Amino acid sequence: MAPAVLIDDTSAISQQSTIPSRFLSDDHFPPTPASVPDSPRQKAANGRTASKTFGEHLAWVIEHNHVxxxxxxxxxxxxxxxxxxxxxxxxxxxxxxxxxxWYNVPVTVSSDSRVRNRVNTGIEFLQQHLEAGNVVYGINTGYGGSADTRSNDFANMQRALIQHQESGVLLPSDLGRFDNVSSANLQSLKPHxxxxxxxxxxxVARVNSLLRGHSAVRLEIVEAITTLLNHDFIPVIPLRGSISASGDLSPLSYIAGALEGNSDIHLDCAIDGGRRQIMSADNALRMAGLQPTIMRPKEGLGLMNGTGVSCAAGTMALHETQYLALASQVLTAMSTEAMRGSADNYHPFISDVRPHPGQREVAENIFRQLRKSRLVVGKDAHTAGLYQDRYALRTAPQWLGPQLEDLSLAASQxxxxxxxxxDNPLVDAENGYVHHxxxxxxxxxxSAMEKARLSLQMMGKLMFAQNTELINTTLNGILTPNLAFDDPGLSYTFKGIDINMAAYxxxxxxxxxxxxxHVQSAEMHNQAINSLALISSRYTMxxxxLVSLMTATHLYTVCQALDLHVLNLEYMELIEQEAEALFLEKFSDLASTWPEVLVAIxxxxxxxxxxxxASRAAAAAEATLxxxxxALPRNGSMPLSTLDSWTxxxxxxxxxxxxxxxxxFASPEGPPTLQYLGYGSAIMYSYIRHDLGVPLHKGLVEHPTYPSSERExxxxxxxxxxxxxxxxxxxxxxxxxxxxxxxxxxxx
Incomplete structure (x- = not known):
C-alpha cells in the first residue's frame, strides 16, 4: 500500500456530489458539550503543510480514486x-x-525502446536456443502430465494446446443466438x-505481463489484443472451467483462439450507434483490421499460461470492496448519531493504547466524520440511556480495523x-537461460480474495447488527417500531428490510x-495443487x-432513523414549551415540580x-399524575376535575x-436533519436525500395502492x-x- 496521503484541499477529492456550502459552516453546527472536536492528528510530511492526515487504507483509496x-x-x-x-x-x-x-479507457503499448527491445530479445534468444537443439517445455514437448511426448511441429503444437483448452460450455444466449433457443428451460438459465x-x-493484465519480455510473445500479438480492446471487441469466455493452476489456461485460450480467427470463438463487439453484436472471431478480426495469427513457438503457451483472468476478476472485486470498507465506517458513524450513541467509542486514546493501525484508522475516520454532530452524546447516564453503546457501535473500530489491514495486504498482493x-517456461535472455x-x-x-471475502462478511455482519438495532423496538431507544413515520398500528415500514438483511x-x-x-487433483495428478483463484475471485464478486445490497439497505435505514430521531427532538421541544405553559397555568403552586413532570412525559x-x-399521548399524560x-402538600387535595382537564x-x-x-417533516422542504448531523454524515445524508432524491419514508400513505396521496x-x-x-x-x-x-x- 502507498504511504499515508496528505490532503490539504478536500475539494480536490473526486466526487459526483457536493453538499451545499450552507450546510458546512461552523455556524450551522453550533458547539455543544456533545460535539466532537477536530482530530488532533495534524502534521506535515513530504515538504507539504497538511491540514489533515489519513490512515493507510483511506489514503490508498483516495489515491486509487484519483487515478x-x-x-x-x-x-x-x-x-x-x-x-x-x-x-x-x-x-x-x-x-x-x-x-x-469498466470504463473502456483506451490503452497502448509503450513505445519505450527498452520495453520493446526486451520483448524482441527474448524472442531472438528462444529461437537460437531451439536451433541449438534444446528441449523446451510446451514447444517441443507435450503439455502437463503429457510432457513426456516430443514433437518438432512447433506451429501445430501451439494449435494443439489451444484446442484442448477450449472446452468450456457457453449457452446459445451467451452467443446472441436467442432465435435458436428452442427450450424455455435454456432461456431461464443464468449466463455461462x-x-x-x-x-x-x-x-490488460495479460498484455502487461507479456511486455516484461519473459514469455517470447511477439509485439504484434500484444498490440492485436490492445487493438481489440480499443475497438471494444471482447471475446466471449466461459464462466467456469479454470482451476488457476497452470494459470487460467481455459479462459485465456479463448483470447488466443480469437487471435487465431477461430470461427467457433466469438467476440462481443461494439458497433455503430452504441449497439453490440456477437460475431465469430474471423469476422471480428476482419472488422478490426487484423489478420489471423499463426502462433510461433511458445506464443500460444505464453498467452495462456498466466494468471490474468483471476487477477482481473480479483482486481474488480477488490476495487469495490475498498469502497464498501469506507461505507461500513460511514454507516457506523451515522448509526451512532441515529442511536444517540457516544462519540467516546472512537476517542483516539482507546486506540492509542492498543495501536493496531487498522483500529486506529477506523476510530479516527469515524471520530472525524462525527465532528460537530448534535446527536452524539458523551458518557452521561442521564442523556445516553444505555450507559455504554452495544457492541455493534462501541467495538466497530476493533471489528473493522483488522479488515482494513487485510484489504491493504490484499491490494498489495x-x-x-x-x-x-x-508464465512457464520463463525466458531469461540476459543470462541465456530458460527456466522451468x-x-x-x-x-x-x-490469498487476497479469501481475505477480501472474509472481510466483506465481517463488514456485512456489522451492518446487519447495526441495522437490526435501529429497527428493533426493544433496542432502538426512542425510535418507533419498524422505523414507522406514521402510527405503528397500521405501519410496519422497515420490517421487510429487517428480513432482507437477514437473507443477505x-x-x-x-x-x-x-x-x-477444496482443491482437487487435476490433469493426470500433475496439477495436484491448484490455486482455484478464479473461483475464489468469482465468489468474492x-x-x-451482497454487501452492496446491505450497504444500500442500511443507508436507507439509517437516513430514516436520523430523520425520526430529529422528529422526536423537534416535537419534544414543542411539547416541552406548550406543556410547561399549560402546567404553570393549572398548577402555579407546583412550579418546582415541572422538571419531574417533564421526565414523566x-x-x-x-x-x-x-x-x-392519541393513545401514546394519553399514556404520557396519565404518567404525570x-x-x-x-408534590401536593401532605394535607392538601386537588379537585379531580382539575386533574382530568390537565390530562x-x-x-x-x-x-x-x-x-x-x-x-x-413531510413538506417539500423536508426534515431539518442536516442541522443536527456531523460534517461527514451531512455529506452522505445530503447525497441520499437531495442528489439521489430518496426521501423520508412517510408510512402507509406511500404505498402505491393506498387510495390517496394524503393521510392525517x-x-x-x-x-x-x-x-x-x-x-x-x-x-x-x-x-x-x-x-x-x-x-x-x-x-x-
Missing amino acids: LQRCIDAKAETAMNEDVIVLSGEHLTLAELVAVA NLPRCVVRGSM VAIELNSTT GGNFQAASIT QSELAYLANPVSS DAVE KAGLLSAKSKDT IPITL SDLTAVITSAIRQTRIR GVQVQGEKVTIGTRIGRIYEALRSGGMRGVLIKSLS
Whole structure:
C-alpha cells in the first residue's frame, strides 16, 4: 500500500456530489458539550503543510480514486484515437485496470525502446536456443502430465494446446443466438460467460505481463489484443472451467483462439450507434483490421499460461470492496448519531493504547466524520440511556480495523501480480537461460480474495447488527417500531428490510467459507495443487454484490432513523414549551415540580411508543399524575376535575405537537436533519436525500395502492413507489461508482 496521503484541499477529492456550502459552516453546527472536536492528528510530511492526515487504507483509496477518475476524465477529453493508459509491464495500477475494464479507457503499448527491445530479445534468444537443439517445455514437448511426448511441429503444437483448452460450455444466449433457443428451460438459465469487464481486465493484465519480455510473445500479438480492446471487441469466455493452476489456461485460450480467427470463438463487439453484436472471431478480426495469427513457438503457451483472468476478476472485486470498507465506517458513524450513541467509542486514546493501525484508522475516520454532530452524546447516564453503546457501535473500530489491514495486504498482493511475469517456461535472455518453474500458480490472488471475502462478511455482519438495532423496538431507544413515520398500528415500514438483511447476511456468511480448502487433483495428478483463484475471485464478486445490497439497505435505514430521531427532538421541544405553559397555568403552586413532570412525559412517551399517537399521548399524560399528586402538600387535595382537564389538555398538546411536526417533516422542504448531523454524515445524508432524491419514508400513505396521496395531513410528494425501488436507487449509485467520491469526502 502507498504511504499515508496528505490532503490539504478536500475539494480536490473526486466526487459526483457536493453538499451545499450552507450546510458546512461552523455556524450551522453550533458547539455543544456533545460535539466532537477536530482530530488532533495534524502534521506535515513530504515538504507539504497538511491540514489533515489519513490512515493507510483511506489514503490508498483516495489515491486509487484519483487515478481512476483521472483516467476517466482523460478519456472524455481526448480524441477517440488517442490512448490514455500506456502499458509497459511495470507500473500498471489496480485503478488503471479498472479504468480499462469498466470504463473502456483506451490503452497502448509503450513505445519505450527498452520495453520493446526486451520483448524482441527474448524472442531472438528462444529461437537460437531451439536451433541449438534444446528441449523446451510446451514447444517441443507435450503439455502437463503429457510432457513426456516430443514433437518438432512447433506451429501445430501451439494449435494443439489451444484446442484442448477450449472446452468450456457457453449457452446459445451467451452467443446472441436467442432465435435458436428452442427450450424455455435454456432461456431461464443464468449466463455461462464471464462478465465483459472481467474479460477486458484479463486482456490488460495479460498484455502487461507479456511486455516484461519473459514469455517470447511477439509485439504484434500484444498490440492485436490492445487493438481489440480499443475497438471494444471482447471475446466471449466461459464462466467456469479454470482451476488457476497452470494459470487460467481455459479462459485465456479463448483470447488466443480469437487471435487465431477461430470461427467457433466469438467476440462481443461494439458497433455503430452504441449497439453490440456477437460475431465469430474471423469476422471480428476482419472488422478490426487484423489478420489471423499463426502462433510461433511458445506464443500460444505464453498467452495462456498466466494468471490474468483471476487477477482481473480479483482486481474488480477488490476495487469495490475498498469502497464498501469506507461505507461500513460511514454507516457506523451515522448509526451512532441515529442511536444517540457516544462519540467516546472512537476517542483516539482507546486506540492509542492498543495501536493496531487498522483500529486506529477506523476510530479516527469515524471520530472525524462525527465532528460537530448534535446527536452524539458523551458518557452521561442521564442523556445516553444505555450507559455504554452495544457492541455493534462501541467495538466497530476493533471489528473493522483488522479488515482494513487485510484489504491493504490484499491490494498489495494483487498489485504485485499485475506487474509480474506469470508464465512457464520463463525466458531469461540476459543470462541465456530458460527456466522451468511455477509462476502460473495464482495462490497470491487466492490469498487476497479469501481475505477480501472474509472481510466483506465481517463488514456485512456489522451492518446487519447495526441495522437490526435501529429497527428493533426493544433496542432502538426512542425510535418507533419498524422505523414507522406514521402510527405503528397500521405501519410496519422497515420490517421487510429487517428480513432482507437477514437473507443477505446468511448468503454472505456461506460465501465467506474458503475456496482454497477444496482443491482437487487435476490433469493426470500433475496439477495436484491448484490455486482455484478464479473461483475464489468469482465468489468474492458475489460477496461484493451482497454487501452492496446491505450497504444500500442500511443507508436507507439509517437516513430514516436520523430523520425520526430529529422528529422526536423537534416535537419534544414543542411539547416541552406548550406543556410547561399549560402546567404553570393549572398548577402555579407546583412550579418546582415541572422538571419531574417533564421526565414523566418523556418516560410515558417512550414506554407507549408502540401505540398510535392519541393513545401514546394519553399514556404520557396519565404518567404525570404520579409526580403531581406526590408534590401536593401532605394535607392538601386537588379537585379531580382539575386533574382530568390537565390530562385531557396535555393529551391534546402532545397529539397536536407530534402530528404537526410530522406534517412539517413531510413538506417539500423536508426534515431539518442536516442541522443536527456531523460534517461527514451531512455529506452522505445530503447525497441520499437531495442528489439521489430518496426521501423520508412517510408510512402507509406511500404505498402505491393506498387510495390517496394524503393521510392525517401528511402528503406524498411525487410518484409513489415501493420500498425496494427506493433502496434500488441507492444500490445503483453505489455499484455504478457514483458514490465513490461521497464516501471519501464523508470520512475525509
